[in-house]
Amino acid sequence: MSLSVPPPGCLQKPLVVPHRHMFGPGPSNVPPRILEAGAKPVIGHMHPETFQIMSDIKSGIQYMFQTRNKVTFAVSGTGHTAMECAIFNAVEPGDCVLTAVNGIWGERATEIAERIGARVNTIVAPPGGYFTNEDIEKVLMISFQPHCYATTGVMARCLLIYACRYNSLFLVDAVASIGGAPLYMDQQEIDILYTGSQKVLNAPPGTAPISFSERACQKVFNRKTKPLSFFLDLSWLANYWGCDDKPSRIYHHTGPVTAYYSLRESLTVLSEEGLENSWKRHQDVAEYFHQGLESMGLKLFVKEKSTRLPTVTTIVAPHGYDWKEITAYIMKTHNLEISGGLGPSVGLVLRVGLMGGNSSKANVDMVLAAMRDALKHCHKSKV
Amino acid sequence: MSLSVPPPGCLQKPLVVPHRHMFGPGPSNVPPRILEAGAKPVIGHMHPETFQIMSDIKSGIQYMFQTRNKVTFAVSGTGHTAMECAIFNAVEPGDCVLTAVNGIWGERATEIAERIGARVNTIVAPPGGYFTNEDIEKVLMISFQPHCYATTGVMARCLLIYACRYNSLFLVDAVASIGGAPLYMDQQEIDILYTGSQKVLNAPPGTAPISFSERACQKVFNRKTKPLSFFLDLSWLANYWGCDDKPSRIYHHTGPVTAYYSLRESLTVLSEEGLENSWKRHQDVAEYFHQGLESMGLKLFVKEKSTRLPTVTTIVAPHGYDWKEITAYIMKTHNLEISGGLGPSVGLVLRVGLMGGNSSKANVDMVLAAMRDALKHCHKSKV
Numbered sequence: 001m002s003l004s005v006p007p008p009g010c011l012q013k014p015l016v017v018p019h020r021h022m023f024g025p026g027p028s029n030v031p032p033r034i035l036e037a038g039a040k041p042v043i044g045h046m047h048p049e050t051f052q053i054m055s056d057i058k059s060g061i062q063y064m065f066q067t068r069n070k071v072t073f074a075v076s077g078t079g080h081t082a083m084e085c086a087i088f089n090a091v092e093p094g095d096c097v098l099t100a101v102n103g104i105w106g107e108r109a110t111e112i113a114e115r116i117g118a119r120v121n122t123i124v125a126p127p128g129g130y131f132t133n134e135d136i137e138k139v140l141m142i143s144f145q146p147h148c149y150a151t152t153g154v155m156a157r158c159l160l161i162y163a164c165r166y167n168s169l170f171l172v173d174a175v176a177s178i179g180g181a182p183l184y185m186d187q188q189e190i191d192i193l194y195t196g197s198q199k200v201l202n203a204p205p206g207t208a209p210i211s212f213s214e215r216a217c218q219k220v221f222n223r224k225t226k227p228l229s230f231f232l233d234l235s236w237l238a239n240y241w242g243c244d245d246k247p248s249r250i251y252h253h254t255g256p257v258t259a260y261y262s263l264r265e266s267l268t269v270l271s272e273e274g275l276e277n278s279w280k281r282h283q284d285v286a287e288y289f290h291q292g293l294e295s296m297g298l299k300l301f302v303k304e305k306s307t308r309l310p311t312v313t314t315i316v317a318p319h320g321y322d323w324k325e326i327t328a329y330i331m332k333t334h335n336l337e338i339s340g341g342l343g344p345s346v347g348l349v350l351r352v353g354l355m356g357g358n359s360s361k362a363n364v365d366m367v368l369a370a371m372r373d374a375l376k377h378c379h380k381s382k383v
Numbered sequence: 384m385s386l387s388v389p390p391p392g393c394l395q396k397p398l399v400v401p402h403r404h405m406f407g408p409g410p411s412n413v414p415p416r417i418l419e420a421g422a423k424p425v426i427g428h429m430h431p432e433t434f435q436i437m438s439d440i441k442s443g444i445q446y447m448f449q450t451r452n453k454v455t456f457a458v459s460g461t462g463h464t465a466m467e468c469a470i471f472n473a474v475e476p477g478d479c480v481l482t483a484v485n486g487i488w489g490e491r492a493t494e495i496a497e498r499i500g501a502r503v504n505t506i507v508a509p510p511g512g513y514f515t516n517e518d519i520e521k522v523l524m525i526s527f528q529p530h531c532y533a534t535t536g537v538m539a540r541c542l543l544i545y546a547c548r549y550n551s552l553f554l555v556d557a558v559a560s561i562g563g564a565p566l567y568m569d570q571q572e573i574d575i576l577y578t579g580s581q582k583v584l585n586a587p588p589g590t591a592p593i594s595f596s597e598r599a600c601q602k603v604f605n606r607k608t609k610p611l612s613f614f615l616d617l618s619w620l621a622n623y624w625g626c627d628d629k630p631s632r633i634y635h636h637t638g639p640v641t642a643y644y645s646l647r648e649s650l651t652v653l654s655e656e657g658l659e660n661s662w663k664r665h666q667d668v669a670e671y672f673h674q675g676l677e678s679m680g681l682k683l684f685v686k687e688k689s690t691r692l693p694t695v696t697t698i699v700a701p702h703g704y705d706w707k708e709i710t711a712y713i714m715k716t717h718n719l720e721i722s723g724g725l726g727p728s729v730g731l732v733l734r735v736g737l738m739g740g741n742s743s744k745a746n747v748d749m750v751l752a753a754m755r756d757a758l759k760h761c762h763k764s765k766v
Contacts, residue, residue, distance in 0.1 A: 001567045005449050007654035008442035015647055017423040018432060027637060030425045038641065039422035040400040042413045042587050044720055049401060059391035066388050076589070077460055077614070080636040084614050112613050184384045198637060204425050206459070206589055206639035228611050230495050231460070231467050251725060253463040254410060254581060256589035258421065259642070264398055271390035337427055342634065 021336040023367055025176060025312045025353040027198035027205050030262070034203055034269070038262035045255040053260050054241055060267025061209040064178060064201075064275070065193055067185035071234070072211040073241035074263055076256050079175040079196030081232070082208035084112055086192045088227045089212075089220045089234040090169055093117030098168075100131045104343025105173055116228055127345040128301050128314070169216050175199060179270055180282035180311040180355055191216040197259070200278070200311060202356035203266035206259045269357070279310075282359045286310035289354065289364040296372060301349045311359070314341075314349040320380045323350060326371075329378050334370040404719040406750055408559060408695045408736040410581035410588050413645070417586055417652070421645035428638040436643050437624055443650025444592040447561060447584075447658070448576055450568035454617070455594040456624035457646055459639050462558040462579030465591035467495055468615040469575045472595075472603045473552050476500030481551075483514045487726025488556055499611055510728040511684050511697070552599050558582060562653055563665035563694040563738055574599040580642070583661070583694060585739035586649035589642045652740070662693075665742045669693035672737065672747040679755060684732045694742070697724075697732040703763045706733060709754075712761050717753040 022029045043049055054073070061072050075082045087109065091097055097113045099106050102125040113120045125131055169191040174183055178193075179200030185193050191213040198205035212220065212234065220227075220234050227233045231253060238244045240252040270278060286308065290300055293315060301314035317323045323340050327350070330336050341349040354363055405412045426432055437456070444455050458465045470492065474480055480496045482489050485508040496503045508514055552574040557566055561576075562583030568576050574596040581588035595603065595617065603610075603617050610616045614636060621627045623635040653661060669691065673683055676698060684697035700706040706723050710733065713719050724732040737746055 001565070001570045003449060003658060004567070004569065005446050005451060007446050007657065008439070010439045010442050011647070011651040011654050015420055015423070015436070015644060015651075016432075017426060017644065019424050020426050020430075022425065022427065024427060027425050027427065027640065030641075035422045035424070035641075037398055039418045040398070041402050041418070042405065042410050042581070043400060043403050044405065044407060044410065045588065047403075047720075049399075053398070056391070056393045059393050063388050063390050066386060068388060077464070078637045078639070080614055081460070084612060108613065115609055115611050115613060182384070184387070186387065187384045196637065198425070204639065204641040205428065205637040206642055226498055228498050229467060230491065230498060231463055254461045254579065254588040256461070256587065256642070257410065258413075258418075258587040259589055259639070261398060261400065264394070268394040268398075271394050274390065275386060337430075 018335070021334070021363070021366065023352055023354060023358060023363065024337040024339040025342075025351050026196070026355065028200075028202050028353060028355045028358050030202050030204055031269070031357050034262045034265045037265035038204060038258045040258070040261050042257055045257055046249070046251060050255070050257055050260065051242060051249070053264050054255070057260060057264050057267060058241065058243070060264065060271060061211060063271055064209065064267065065185040065211050066183065066187070066275075067193070067211050067213075069185070069211045069213055071217050071238050071243045073209075073237060073243060074197075074260070075194070075208040075210055075232070075237070076206075076253065076259075077208055078198075078205050079173075079194065079208050080108075082194035082196070082210045083109060083173065084229070085210060085232040085234070085237075086171055086194055087112045088116065088229050088232050090171065090192060090216060091116060091118045092223055092225050094119065096121070098123070098136070100136060101125070102129050102131070103127055103345060105175075107343060109173070127341070127348060128303075130307055169219060176312050176353070176355070177309055179275070179278055180359065181309065182279050185211060185213075197263050197266065199353075200282075200356045201263070201266040201270065202358070203262045204259065206256060207263045209263075282310040282354075285354060285359045285361060285364060286313065288361055289313055289352070289367070292364060292368045296368065296375075298371070311355045312351055312353045314345070314351050317347065317349055318375060320382075321375070321378055323347065325378045326350065326374045329374045330370045333373065333377075334366075336366065336370050338367065338370075401718070404717070404746070404749065406735055406737060406741060406746065407720040407722040408725075408734050409579070409738065411583075411585050411736060411738045411741050413585050413587055414652070414740050417645045417648045420648035421587060421641045423641070423644050425640055428640055429632070429634060433638070433640055433643065434625060434632070436647050437638070440643060440647050440650060441624065441626070443647065443654060444594065446654055447592065447650065448568040448594050449566065449570070449658075450576075450594050450596075452568070452594045452596055454600050454621050454626045456592075456620060456626060457580075457643070458577070458591040458593055458615070458620070459589075459636065459642075460591055461581075461588050462556075462577065462591050463491075464615070465577035465579070465593045466492060466556060467612070468593060468617070468620075469554055469577055470495045471499065471610045471612050471615050472617040473554065473575060473599060474499060474501045475606055475608050477502065479504070481506070483518070484508070485512050485514070486510055486728060488558075490726060492556070510724070510731060511686070513690055552602060559695050559736070559738070560692055562658070562661060563742065564692065565662050568594060568596075580646050580649065582736075583665075583739045584646070584649040584653065585741070586645045587642065589639060590646045592646075665693040665737075668737060668742045668744060668747060669696065671744055672696060672735070672750070675747060675751045676754075679751065679758075681754070684728075694738045695734055695736040697728070697734055700730065700732055701758060703765075704758070704761055706730065708761045709733065709757045712757045713753045716756065716760075717749075719749065719753050721750065721753075
């Protein structure tokens with residue numbers, strides 16, 4: 001046999017990556033200290049130094065999530081993988097699941113649970129809507145209630161479900177909010193909570209912090225069937241992360257060690273600032289931004305102030321404009337990413353994320369200037 | 384509510400990562416140019432520059448795998464995730480699967496297929512053993528035949544299965560060998576092939592090249608049931624990677640963009656050297672290493688020369704010694720990782736990986752000196 005596919009010419013060009021203002025719903029900009037951490041040399045996934053880094057990450061996530069859960073770690077994947085990890089472990093075929101859907105992530109959670117054979121009920125709110133405790137307090141085995149939807153920018157209200165009362169587990173998707181908005185996993189009796197590295201944490205995408213309460217572990221570790229994914233099997237993952245009481249760790253998969261470095265650094269940045277300071281900064285900056293938008297004559301998609309996310313702002317797509325032209329113009333002219341809607345909110349909104357280090361009044365001014373410029377130069381129909 | 388978990392003290396210490404010779408079965412050392420590529424700024428997972436980088440990666444993998452398969456891309460995860468991606472997509476509940484097991488990866492493939500409800504038959508060879516075409520050519524729907532087992536260091540012989548004859552798909556796990564040993568996906572009629580970024584490619588762990596033949600796609604895209612994992616669903620992944628004929632790409636998950644940068648760079652390094660040069664270098668270095676080991680009185684675990692892997696060498700655990708003391712001594716004294724066995728080969732072997740840039744005679748000399756030193760200083764029983 002001989003080679004039939006030659007070396008590709010495209011790889012002869014050097015890798016060039018532009019600097020860009022990442023003000024969409026994620027990934028957000030990664031500060032140099034976090035990028036540099038991720039460029040440190042690779043060591044083994046089972047070396048004691050790596051276990052120490054994983055232990056530091058665990059402590060950092062416990063702080064970020066405000067939890068003392070032993071089973072707290074980072075999934076080797078994105079927020080999406082963490083969602084599958086949560087559902088694959090918590091739900092067995094035939095289990096009842098309630099999903100609260102007000103955007104694409106609720107839809108995906110529904111599909112993930114259906115694929116593994118759960119009996120799924122959904123309650124649906126329109127994009128921009130939310131659910132109250134009363135909406136949720138119905139018969140359920142697992143309630144999947146995202147803390148927030150980046151797709152619509154709504155803070156979930158029902159953060160106190162007393163799921164135990166119904167012998168159900170309470171899952172919260174806090175991918176786009178945690179670290180930038182108050183959330184107390186233990187006090188709010190959340191059973192499974194997860195996020196991604198690339199939002200408020202400002203680390204590259206590729207790791208996803210997750211935590212399981214005692215109650216969640218009770219259910220998961222007493223399943224009748226094995227979780228369908230070996231890769232996401234909590235028994236293995238908990239051991240690999242040193243979260244169980246076993247004397248030694250067994251090889252499960254090769255952890256993305258350099259991604260651990262940058263995740264650890266991002267958690268350090270957050271704990272240096274302090275959670276409450278970070279929450280306040282995001283809130284102040286968001287209010288400043290929202291005022292600026294309204295004074296330009298733009299409308300916020302989420303009417304109730306208290307339900308607006310401080311991390312991702314949804315703006316009603318300006319009347320008479322093609323939203324795609326606006327985002328493209330701003331990217332081209334200002335080297336700045338803002339985005340349209342996702343799933344049910346496509347065409348309805350523009351989304352601007354100012355997360356982690358990106359959340360500053362200077363960045364707000366930059367976005368507002370770019371939007372003013374876009375509204376001046378993009379086509380407006382005469383309707 | 385108020386904070387109940389304080390910022391962790393451990394994060395106040397700066398991140399320190401040692402430089403280390405990574406001569407175990409992976410991850411291998413990552414050269415500075417690949418680490419630097421991974422530290423470039425984060426841009427969006429749906430930006431045109433990222434799509435171009437993904438397209439370059441696709442071309443690089445097609446070269447590495449020697450395939451023209453359209454559905455060629457990198458899974459956002461480790462080799463293990465790629466294994467699940469292969470099996471989750473190719474196998475439906477009730478399908479017959481034959482796994483050829485001569486080490487931990489065959490065992491895992493068996494378990495993964497069983498978890499999703501396949502009817503699995505296994506043929507088992509002892510660690511260090513292998514299978515012939517005749518062993519395999521039996522009734523089967525899917526044959527899972529790893530190209531190699533890093534756990535035992537054996538090149539699979541049965542690389543020409545004519546799986547089509549049996550209307551079955553031929554899966555090959557080439558995680559620890561491809562790029563360092565000859566493999567021609569198309570000419571060898573392999574239907575699904577995958578590897579990890581952290582072996583011969585010398586990129587950080589976290590991405591896993593994979594390719595599906597036309598026949599495999601026919602099966603996958605005409606399934607009766609949806610794959611159990613949304614995250615690993617080939618229809619979505621193929622679209623996200625621009626491998627289908629759809630006019631636009633739909634958001635699926637947030638790709639680990641910085642890991643794409645380093646993966647692209649690692650594929651560039653391989654195509655600059657050329658596959659055949661890389662294969663020859665690995666073979667020459669392995670033979671030099673094997674001679675050195677034998678001249679020290681050590682025995683190679685795999686008896687037949689032609690079935691030895693040129694990337695990972697398995698050495699019979701030296702008689703009278705505790706293998707753990709040897710690997711620990713070498714780590715402590717020489718800052719160099721070699722490892723013991725895994726799964727069925729634990730206690731039987733030592734494993735030394737010299738992969739990608741690590742495969743050089745200078746590194747062989749370093750390992751041999753370290754082993755000589757260890758055999759002199761570690762405890763030997765008087766048996």
